[in-house]
Amino acid sequence: xxxxxxxxxxxxxxxxxxxxxxxxxxxxxxxxxxxxxxxxxxxxxxxxxxxxxxxxxxxxxxxxxxxxxxxxxxxxxxxxxxxxxxxxxxxxxxxxxxxxxxxxxxxxxxxxxxxxxxxxxxxxxxxxxxxxxxxxxxxxxxxxxxxxxxxxxxxxxxxxxxxxxxxxxxxxxxxxxxxx
Amino acid sequence: xxxxxxxxxxxxxxxxxxxxxxxxxxxxxxxxxxxxxxxxxxxxxxxxxxxxxxxxxxxxxxxxxxxxxxxxxxxxxxxxxxxxxxxxxxxxxxxxxxxxxxxxxxxxxxxxxxxxxxxxxxxxxxxxxxxxxxxxxxxxxxxxxxxxxxxxxxxxxxxxxxxxxxxxxxxxxxxxxxxxxxxxxxxxxxxxxxxxxxxxxxxxxxxxxxxxxxxxxxxxxxxxxxxxxxxxxxxxxxxxxxxxxxxxxxxxxxxxxxxxxxxxxxxxxxxxxxxxxxxxxxxxxxxxxxxxxxxxxxxxxxxxxxxxxxxxxxxxxxxxxxxxxxxxxxxxxxxxxxxxxxxxxxxxxxxxxxxxxxxxxxxxxxxxxxxxxxxxxxxxxxxxxxxxxxxxxxxxxxxxxxxxxxxxxxxxxxxxxxxxxxxxxxxxxxxxxxxxxxxxxxxxxxxxxxxxxxxxxxxxxxxxxxxxxxxxxxxxxxxxxxxxxxxxxxxxxxxxxxxxxxxxxxxxxxxxx
Numbered sequence: 021x022x023x024x025x026x027x028x029x030x031x032x033x034x035x036x037x038x039x040x041x042x043x044x045x046x047x048x049x050x051x052x053x054x055x056x057x058x059x060x061x062x063x064x065x066x067x068x069x070x071x072x073x074x075x076x077x078x079x080x081x082x083x084x085x086x087x088x089x090x091x092x093x094x095x096x097x098x099x100x101x102x103x104x105x106x107x108x109x110x111x112x113x114x115x116x117x118x119x120x121x122x123x124x125x126x127x128x129x130x131x132x133x134x135x136x137x138x139x140x141x142x143x144x145x146x147x148x149x150x151x152x153x154x155x156x157x158x159x160x161x162x163x164x165x166x167x168x169x170x171x172x173x174x175x176x177x178x179x180x181x182x183x184x185x186x187x188x189x190x191x192x193x194x195x196x197x198x199x200x
Numbered sequence: 201x202x203x204x205x206x207x208x209x210x211x212x213x214x215x216x217x218x219x220x221x222x223x224x225x226x227x228x229x230x231x232x233x234x235x236x237x238x239x240x241x242x243x244x245x246x247x248x249x250x251x252x253x254x255x256x257x258x259x260x261x262x263x264x265x266x267x268x269x270x271x272x273x274x275x276x277x278x279x280x281x282x283x284x285x286x287x288x289x290x291x292x293x294x295x296x297x298x299x300x301x302x303x304x305x306x307x308x309x310x311x312x313x314x315x316x317x318x319x320x321x322x323x324x325x326x327x328x329x330x331x332x333x334x335x336x337x338x339x340x341x342x343x344x345x346x347x348x349x350x351x352x353x354x355x356x357x358x359x360x361x362x363x364x365x366x367x368x369x370x371x372x373x374x375x376x377x378x379x380x381x382x383x384x385x386x387x388x389x390x391x392x393x394x395x396x397x398x399x400x401x402x403x404x405x406x407x408x409x410x411x412x413x414x415x416x417x418x419x420x421x422x423x424x425x426x427x428x429x430x431x432x433x434x435x436x437x438x439x440x441x442x443x444x445x446x447x448x449x450x451x452x453x454x455x456x457x458x459x460x461x462x463x464x465x466x467x468x469x470x471x472x473x474x475x476x477x478x479x480x481x482x483x484x485x486x487x488x489x490x491x492x493x494x495x496x497x498x499x500x501x502x503x504x505x506x507x508x509x510x511x512x513x514x515x516x517x518x519x520x521x522x523x524x525x526x527x528x529x530x531x532x533x534x535x536x537x538x539x540x541x542x543x544x545x546x547x548x549x550x551x552x553x554x555x556x557x558x559x560x561x562x563x564x565x566x567x568x569x570x571x572x573x574x575x576x577x578x579x580x581x582x583x584x585x586x587x588x589x590x591x592x593x594x595x596x597x598x599x600x601x602x603x604x605x606x607x608x609x610x611x612x613x614x615x616x617x618x619x620x621x622x623x624x625x626x627x628x629x630x631x632x633x634x635x636x637x638x639x640x641x642x643x644x645x646x647x648x649x650x651x652x653x654x655x656x657x658x659x660x661x662x663x664x665x666x667x668x669x670x671x672x673x674x675x676x677x678x679x680x681x682x683x684x685x686x687x688x689x690x691x692x693x694x695x696x697x698x699x700x701x702x703x704x705x706x707x708x709x710x711x712x713x
Binding site for chain 2: 050054057060061098100167168169170185187188190191
């Protein structure tokens, strides 16, 4: 599904927080918000779903600025009665108990090794690197025409036994299906 | 209901009633239906738009969350399928416009700058609806929908449908009214026609045909009955009018006859009166002649009678010896009868003189008069045993000499007829009445049969034999004549052997008091 056609409409929102390429912090802030909001559209398999009242853990690797931003906006917030816990992770640390894992773009060449432990694991992996989908990432942020968008790999999600809401897919800039 | 009362035809009135009832009922029903329809239209439309907004908010929530206006725009553009929606917009949680949609005709539509609270409002045939978009615990934004809400057009639709229904109903009503006229108004029209005929031609034999069994049928019967009644009454009235006219003619004829006969009667009366007057004057002349005759006869008779008396006295004196007893007795009879004849002649003279002599009325002391008469009677008859009782006697006016004669005759009569009683009583009295003085003389003598009382006062009329009570039969006639000449009247009451009462009344004169 593509929504490219509708972009032709002349539309200039006034109060919209438009990302600015000269202001990386704006892009970071948006990505942090999206990351938190993804949780609402994802259903984890029982073995990795957070128990009743247990926190939903978002692990962050190689993205300190985003980490700080995410920690700020999730204070006091919860998703489906699960408080949000943001955890800073090193590549060597185990991923047990993590529902969402964000891997920053700091060491792009090592992305496939970083993603390797998450393969077939019920963890929603989110990246911000070009070509990350082919490395096994489920959601990958892109910047298109100065906007933060994201592409989704249904094949990867399925392999991880995660169910993504079709409503999430409707706003994705690109959806990679498993037949691909 | 001025319109109704102006109509002259019952059919039209009925038609107006039916049409107005139909129109009224349809109008009410139409208004009620319109109100119901507008209400359900409003509720249905609001519910539909709310659903639309719900669907939109669900569909566009991710677009808002992930700040993807193009996705939102795609959803909004789907509203094209609903032409009643003029425009729609999505606002972010901050209240900023996120995506908008307008249909082709309203490209310049101005959207509210900031979203309002959940709810809807209607204005100028448009309905605005706001609906929050949330994700369970967070407000994501607001959906705004602007839709047509054309109550006016709907009302116009209703009105035109109602008008069409009304026209159709009127047409059907007019069709139905035809048989109605046949059943209801035609009998009435026929009655009206007959009534008009009756009034114009005065033909009471006309009858209205009865075609229905309802109240109009009863009306027709009643009308026909009334006509029959009127016709009968009119005949009776005309007959009685004819009779009356006839009677009036007869009566006027009778009146004419009566007047004619009255005239004849008057003429006859006048003739009679003149005849009576003539007879009366003849009679008076005859009376006068008679009185003159009797006077001269009496006067002339006195001379030979005096000669008879004188010579019979001389004869008795000079031939006493030759006569003998028998001769003397017979001569005595001659002398007594001659004397009696003399008295008769005197009385007759007095009686006839009364008619010729003028009255000399003076105030009369009746008591003194009566007493002098009684004294004279006692002097003349020394052996008189009669007891006289004299009551009070009112004064009166009259001729003194004549009333002396009246009293003398009445009292002498009473004394004479009571003389055979052991204790003869003569009572004399008077009564003062309103208009007359009544005097009476009552005795306890022989009396008389009351049926003969009228004859008592005639000349020479006597009820007793000469042998029982001697008299000339002129006295009471004299009394009668004197009293009547004074304007009075006399009468007598009596019974045989129970005495008699003689009354005379004199008119009261003003001087008497």
